[in-house]
Amino acid sequence: MKCLELLLPLVLLIRGNKIIHFFLLCRFISIWDISAMTNSCVVIPCTFMYPSAVRPYRGTHGIWYFGQPYPQLFPPVVYKSRTDIVHESYKGRTRLLGDLSQKNCTLQINNVGVEHSGRYYFRADLGGANIYTYPDFTELKVLDQPNIDVPAEIVSDERLDLTCYAPDNCPDMSPEIHWMYTDYLPEPLFTSDYVEESNTAVLASTLTFTPRPIHNGQLLGCRVHFPNTSFVYERLISLDIKYAPRTVWVNVSQEVMEGSSVTLHCDVDSNPAPRISWHFGDEELMSETASNASLFLESLTPEQEGVYTCVGDNGYGAMNTSMYLAVRYPPREPLVNESLTVQEGSTIALHCSTQGNPAPTLTWLKDGELVGTITAEEVNVLELLEITPQVDGTYRCLAENEHGRASSSLNITVEYTDISLIQESSFYFSEKYMMAVIVGTIGGVAVIAFIVAAVRYVGQNNKKENGNPGQDVGSRVENPSMFYSAVKKDKQSLRKKVLKTELLGSKFNSILEESTGDDSDYQSVGSMASLERQELNYAALEFVRGRPREGGFGRGDDGSDYTEIKAK
Structure with missing residues (x-):
């Protein structure tokens, strides 16, 4: 402890012709802080010193002042040691415990009240001019x-020590x-000890536990009791537990109509209150520091449909929760192909795209x-294969959902051959071909029968002529008009005509055969008179069938029939 002993002239007061000298003895011991409970007592420890050359005159006296050291x-x-004259608030409450002659100025104050709080100064009176005021004080x-x-700062999940102090x-x-209201604490630990705080005796009790967010705002109490008295003192505190956001509550996902308004709410459980922000995609729509915040959206459009996220951040941590906002609206006007002209037999794809929520149902009408009916997503295609004339017409794409409908149209023109003409021609050529086969068969049989009859007839005439050799030929014929020496049937030519028609992917073939012959199938040989000196060696009828042409009908083997007529 350091001691500074200085005699300094403090004040010169002139009262009439008297000059009174006051000296200040500056000795720094310490500035005491001491505490007491109301209605209890308190002891203020005190010692003092003065210059060794000073001798007290008529003893040593002391005075305690409140608030100021200067009389x-x-x-x-x-x-006041000389008399009992004190301030009325201290009457009967104070007594000196120390011995001033031993430089001990310890004071006890009983039944203290809050009004007694403040600074206390000691003044030593050694007699004569040796009056010393000490600047040291006790608070x-x-x-x-x-x-x-x-x-x-009390942080969740971190060990916490709370200490209650009672002056002794x-x-x-x-x-x-x-300690009071500790039943809800997880495994609390209590310890007690006497400590010296600012040169005053204090009883300390420490409560140790690990707080949780659930303990935020809970009450804890400390009770001080003096045995054998009715004095009880209590103090309550509310725990301020800092913790990161535990929950972020937002609206449930919802559906709203286009053009309407909606309010999105967000509540965050954290301490301290977080900075709440609403986000749509990468865009921050709003923010504020509060335990809850609302986002108001009006005149909603389909572009505002999507995920909305509320983020709470209070410096101890962050948390977010999202919700989906669906914007319902009727189908937009569908986008379809331009009207078009297509070739018969080709393939086309009709595109129809639209937007709507919920997804519209697309119906194609002709x-x-x-x-056809399809549920729209992005783009829907109706494919028409092997285009026929019946495809020609007006096509309309109709989009419908529960909120409305819309449609768009296009025309399809098919370039094609007249179907009725093709069908009639096909039937005509098919019927003609069948008739040609039938007629050809019957005609062939008739020709063969004719040839056989002609051969027999010629043979019979030869026999008759051979039976009467002397008879003149001309005389045996009553009507010698014409006699044919030879009849020869040339090869018949077949002319083929092929009509090939393609209709709707099907091919029809019709083969028509027509027989043509020369007008001079038979040759005149003159009258019998002119044949008298001519010799007829052979007469032949020959039918030769041509080889089948590629793609045509085959014929049988070639054949010849002969007959011989001899005339002499």
């Missing part, structure tokens, strides 16, 4: 409840400390009749 400022007198704090030492500066009373 000329008229501070309240707490205690007294009178408490009506115990102190609880709470950390500036009264020789006649010793405090006891108990001239008012149903062609």
Whole structure:
């Protein structure tokens, strides 16, 4: 302990012709802080010193002042050793425990109240001009409840020590400390100890536990009791537990109509209150520091459909929750192909695309009749294969959902051959071919029969002529008009005509055969008179069948029949 002994002239007061000298003895011991509970007592420890050359005159006396050390400022007198004259608030409450002759100025104040809190100064009176005022003071704090030492920050899931202090500066009373409302704490630990705090005796009780977010806002209490008295002091605190967002609550996903309005709510459980922000995709729509925040959306469009995310961040952690906002609307006007002209037998794809929520049902109609039904997604295609003339017409794509409908149309023109003409021609050529086969068969049989009859006839005439050799030929014929020496049938030519028609992917072949012959199938040989000196050696009828042409009908083997007529 350091001691500075200086005699300094303090004030020169002139009262009439008298000059009074005051000296200040500056000796720094310490500035005491001491506390006491109301209605209890408190002991203020005190020692003082003065220059060794000074000799007290008529003993040593002391005075305690409250608030100020200088008498000329008229501070309240707490205690005065020469007399009992003190301030009324201290009457009967103070007594000197120390021995001034031993430089001990310890003071006890009983039944202290809150009004007694403040600074206390000691003044030594050694007689004569040796009056010394010490600038050192003791700061007294009178408490009506115990102190609880709470950390500036209490973080969830981190060990916490809370200490309750009760001053123990009264020789006649010793405090006891108990904690209140600790039943809900997880495994609390209690320890007690006496400590010296700012040169004053203090009883300390420490509560140790690990807080959780659920403990935020819970009450804890410290109770101080002086045995054998009715004095009880309590203090309650509310735990301020810092924790990251635990839950983020938002609206459930919902559906709204296009053009309407909606409010999205977000509540975040955290301590301290977080910065709440609403996000749509990568865009931040709003933010504010609060435990809850609302986002108002009006005149909704389909582009505003999607995932909305609420983010809560309070520096101890962050959490987010999302919801889906669906915007319902009727189908938009479908986009379809331009009207087009196509070739018969080709393939085309009709495109129809539209938007709507829920996804529209697409219906293709041709001239008012149903062609196909599809559920729209992005683009839907109706494929028409092997185009026929019946495809020609007006096609309409109709989009429907529960909120409305829309449609678009296009025309398809098919370039094709007249179907009725093709069908009639096909039937005509098919019928003609069948008739040609039938007629050809019958004609062939008739020709063969004719040839056989002609051969027999010629043979019979030869026999007759051979039976009467002397008879003149011309005389045996009554009507010698014409006699044919030879009849020869040339090879018949077959002319083939092929008509090939393609209709709707099918091919029809019709083969028509027509027989043509020369007008001079027979040759005139003159009258019998002119044949008298001519010799007829052979007469032949020959039918030769041509080889079958490629793609035509085959014929049988070639054949010849002969007959011989001899005339002499």
